[in-house]
Amino acid sequence: xxxxxxxxxxxxxxxxxxxxxxxxxxxxxxxxxxxxxxxxxxxxxxxxxxxxxxxxxxxxxxxxxxxxxxxxxxxxxxxxxxxxxxxxxxxxxxxxxxxxxxxxxxxxxxxxxxxxxxxxxxxxxxxxxxxxxxxxxxxxxxxxxxxxxxxxxxxxxxxxxxxxxxxxxxxxxxxxxxxxxxxxxxxxxxxxxxxxxxxxxxxxxxxxxxxxxxxxxxxxxxxxxxxxxxxxxxxxxxxxxxxxxxxxxxxxxxxxxxxxxxxxxxxxxxxxxxxxxxxxxxxxxxxxxxxxxxxxxxxxxxxxxxxxxxxxxxxxxxxxxxxxxxxxxxxxxxxxxxxxxxxxxxxxxxxxxxxxxxxxxxxxxxxxxxx
Amino acid sequence: xxxxxxxxxxxxxxxxxxxxxxxxxxxxxxxxxxxxxxxxxxxxxxxxxxxxxxxxxxxxxxxxxxxxxxxxxxxxxxxxxxxxxxxxxxxxxxxxxxxxxxxxxxxxxxxxxxxxxxxxxxxxxxxxxxxxxxxxxxxxxxxxxxxxxxxxxxxxxxxxxxxxxxxxxxxxxxxxxxxxxxxxxxxxxxxxxxxxxxxxxxxxxxxxxxxxxxxxxxxxxxxxxxxxxxxxxxxxxxxxxxxxxxxxxxxxxxxxxxxxxxxxxxxxxxxxxxxxxxxxxxxxxxxxxxxxxxxxxxxxxxxxxxxxxxxxxxxxxxxxxxxxxxxxxxxxxxxxxxxxxxxxxxxxxxxxxxxxxxxxxxxxxxxxxxxxxxxxxxxxxxxxxxxxxxxxxxxxxxxxxxxxxxxxxxxxxxxxxxxxxxxx
Numbered sequence: 001x002x003x004x005x006x007x008x009x010x011x012x013x014x015x016x017x018x019x020x021x022x023x024x025x026x027x028x029x030x031x032x033x034x035x036x037x038x039x040x041x042x043x044x045x046x047x048x049x050x051x052x053x054x055x056x057x058x059x060x061x062x063x064x065x066x067x068x069x070x071x072x073x074x075x076x077x078x079x080x081x082x083x084x085x086x087x088x089x090x091x092x093x094x095x096x097x098x099x100x101x102x103x104x105x106x107x108x109x110x111x112x113x114x115x116x117x118x119x120x121x122x123x124x125x126x127x128x129x130x131x132x133x134x135x136x137x138x139x140x141x142x143x144x145x146x147x148x149x150x151x152x153x154x155x156x157x158x159x160x161x162x163x164x165x166x167x168x169x170x171x172x173x174x175x176x177x178x179x180x181x182x183x184x185x186x187x188x189x190x191x192x193x194x195x196x197x198x199x200x201x202x203x204x205x206x207x208x209x210x211x212x213x214x215x216x217x218x219x220x221x222x223x224x225x226x227x228x229x230x231x232x233x234x235x236x237x238x239x240x241x242x243x244x245x246x247x248x249x250x251x252x253x254x255x256x257x258x259x260x261x262x263x264x265x266x267x268x269x270x271x272x273x274x275x276x277x278x279x280x281x282x283x284x285x286x287x288x289x290x291x292x293x294x295x296x297x298x299x300x301x302x303x304x305x306x307x308x309x310x311x312x313x314x315x316x317x318x319x320x321x322x323x324x325x326x327x328x329x330x331x332x333x334x335x336x337x338x339x340x341x342x343x344x345x346x347x348x349x350x351x352x353x354x355x356x357x358x359x360x361x362x363x364x365x366x367x368x369x370x371x
Numbered sequence: 372x373x374x375x376x377x378x379x380x381x382x383x384x385x386x387x388x389x390x391x392x393x394x395x396x397x398x399x400x401x402x403x404x405x406x407x408x409x410x411x412x413x414x415x416x417x418x419x420x421x422x423x424x425x426x427x428x429x430x431x432x433x434x435x436x437x438x439x440x441x442x443x444x445x446x447x448x449x450x451x452x453x454x455x456x457x458x459x460x461x462x463x464x465x466x467x468x469x470x471x472x473x474x475x476x477x478x479x480x481x482x483x484x485x486x487x488x489x490x491x492x493x494x495x496x497x498x499x500x501x502x503x504x505x506x507x508x509x510x511x512x513x514x515x516x517x518x519x520x521x522x523x524x525x526x527x528x529x530x531x532x533x534x535x536x537x538x539x540x541x542x543x544x545x546x547x548x549x550x551x552x553x554x555x556x557x558x559x560x561x562x563x564x565x566x567x568x569x570x571x572x573x574x575x576x577x578x579x580x581x582x583x584x585x586x587x588x589x590x591x592x593x594x595x596x597x598x599x600x601x602x603x604x605x606x607x608x609x610x611x612x613x614x615x616x617x618x619x620x621x622x623x624x625x626x627x628x629x630x631x632x633x634x635x636x637x638x639x640x641x642x643x644x645x646x647x648x649x650x651x652x653x654x655x656x657x658x659x660x661x662x663x664x665x666x667x668x669x670x671x672x673x674x675x676x677x678x679x680x681x682x683x684x685x686x687x688x689x690x691x692x693x694x695x696x697x698x699x700x701x702x703x704x705x706x707x708x709x710x711x712x713x714x715x716x717x718x719x720x721x722x723x724x725x726x727x728x729x730x731x732x733x734x735x736x737x738x739x740x741x742x743x744x745x746x747x748x749x750x751x752x753x754x755x756x757x758x759x760x761x762x763x764x765x766x767x768x769x770x771x772x773x774x775x776x777x778x779x780x781x782x783x784x785x786x787x788x789x790x791x792x793x794x795x
Contacts, residue, residue: 032653279406
């Protein structure tokens with residue numbers, strides 16, 4: 001592959017509410033067995049990218065643990081491989097990343113020493129499958145300076161928290177607004193960019209000199225009319241999980257056959273860190289309907305329309321409906337859970353009732369585990 | 372200098388012919404077990420959990436699946452700069468090239484491998500049992516007792532003792548005599564085929580007996596060491612240890628895993644069992660399905676009814692199908708409205724719609740009654756079974772079968788239908 005990969009994984013969002021307390025969004029568990037960043041990492045390895053930098057900042061403990069070995073994405077290489085970059089204090093700089101461009105500026109050394117002609121920048125909080133080579137081919141064909149992947153969103157989805165872009169007939173971006181008050185198009189930026197590596201270095205150095213730190217505002221929007229910026233449409237499944245509602249919906253999407261078949265049964269695969277858990281076990285009296293269950297689970301109760309992550313224990317006479325139970329949760333007997341997201345490593349005491357009334361209820365009690 | 376206190380040699384070259392069609396294309400240690408594992412995962416995980424980071428795996432019979440499963444040992448953390456896992460096949464020499472002709476002969480042919488680690492002790496393991504054992508505790512026993520060879524033994528019921536190699540030990544566990552499958556056993560301590568030797572003692576014994584045909588540990592090396600007067604001790608193991616050498620014991624051991632609290636618990640944090648999983652996705656259970664008392668591997672999709680069964684990874688079970696008391700291995704697809712009872716269905720099998728497995732009255736298998744018995748139906752790797760056929764009990768089916776192979780859409784109990792493919 002002719003590109004170096006950069007994954008922006010430092011993000012946090014107030015829209016994730018208490019779910020962000022434990023981890024960066026890129027480390028959010030997805031679809032029973034995965035974490036958000038697995039999708040970007042798998043796309044990169046499946047596209048033949050050999051060198052990847054992951055930029056982390058916010059609450060990276062969970063993410064770092066997930067990235068403890070790069071083997072699972074086949075990045076355990078002598079040449080290239082995966083580097084995880086966190087903000088460091090140096091003689092010139094003693095601050096955290098002040099924005100995405102600033103974060104990448106701190107990866108300048110990695111960018112400069114690599115030999116690939118292009119750089120692919122992707123965010124770690126999106127769920128999608130993509131061959132970046134096809135996007136790079138379009139980038140080269142258009143003779144673009146920068147190419148931005150976009151997705152056309154249906155009319156009933158609110159898009160005012162995304163970057164919204166409009167293009168001319170040739171696909172060149174004419175308008176680009178970040179979090180607009182009034183949306184002029186249904187095309188949103190997916191946070192995936194391609195440009196020449198040398199140009200990226202140049203722009204990042206200039207931004208740093210001028211005290212500009214945000215890649216979207218200070219680079220894309222600012223350079224829109226001087227540089228040739230093209231759009232590249234993602235036609236397949238793409239979801240961003242940076243709010244509780246989107247997170248819930250994205251997980252529930254995997255209960256649909258076409259989404260499961262697309263991600264789990266169609267080449268290429270999505271990879272993740274193996275947790276060495278036993279197969280899921282269904283005891284007498286269990287009843288599971290329309291649900292995803294990950295390995296290491298022991299199920300005694302009733303589960304409907306839900307996503308059960310790894311190593312969840314569901315006690316006797318429990319009912320779980322339309323909920324997401326994250327990793328390593330113990331659910332005591334006679335509990336009723338509906339419309340909830342139960343935070344990982346949680347213990348739900350026996351005889352509890354947890355119901356999200358109008359919106360999804362986030363369940364997170366810090367009680368000690370009792371088994 | 373490279374130095375390891377103890378290294379393990381895992382004998383994984385055997386065919387395991389009593390597993391019938393399950394081992395036509397794979398060595399016994401590579402046969403699937405318990406939904407997502409293969410038999411060799413148990414001794415390999417025991418090694419790494421016991422702190423043994425150097426393991427030689429001796430392969431001979433059908434090694435492809437075994438080799439690709441083990442790879443460089445990543446799942447067991449056995450990918451090491453020094454040591455780690457090494458696959459040791461038989462190799463050509465300038466003279467006297469030969470296959471591994473016996474268990475001890477296989478070790479004899481790899482003396483150089485063992486010597487390169489300068490070990491004090493060598494642990495000899497088989498690849499055909501399901502158990503969790505801390506070999507380090509056994510090594511401590513070996514050192515404390517001053518043994519030159521320690522044999523792990525297991526108390527078995529007296530009435531079964533005549534099926535095993537039996538060790539007779541004194542009150543200090545020093546072995547005074549042993550007998551192979553005795554008619555009137557004098558002890559009920561059965562050898563588990565797990566030995567710790569002082570490498571010096573073992574190397575000497577191997578070199579001196581190298582010309583014995585089919586050099587075997589139980590038949591030749593241990594009797595020889597005993598005759599020389601070297602102290603042999605019995606290390607008594609009291610835990611779950613299951614031989615899965617026959618189809619019925621293999622089926623039973625799988626079924627034991629689905630008890631509410633199984634005797635052999637895979638869910639313990641301590642002493643995990645590691646394996647290479649090629650499927651990572653979660654499993655999906657549809658709105659119309661029913662599952663009772665099962666264990667199910669990753670990425671499996673279930674639309675039917677599954678009771679009392681062990682289901683592997685990446686399996687698809689379609690609507691209206693009822694599966695009972697069966698083992699379904701990785702990447703097998705089972706069509707709609709089938710009825711499957713007491714079957715062992717191997718990997719990558721494709722079963723059509725409206726198929727019945729385990730129909731009719733039980734009749735002994737006509738060709739191999741000692742392999743296919745207990746009413747089990749056994750379907751080999753990559754077999755295709757066409758829609759609408761009824762297959763009886765004590766039956767084996769293997770290969771790509773078509774409707775013509777089933778007169779009146781039936782295969783009576785006791786039949787063997789082996790269609791050798793072009794590469795069988």
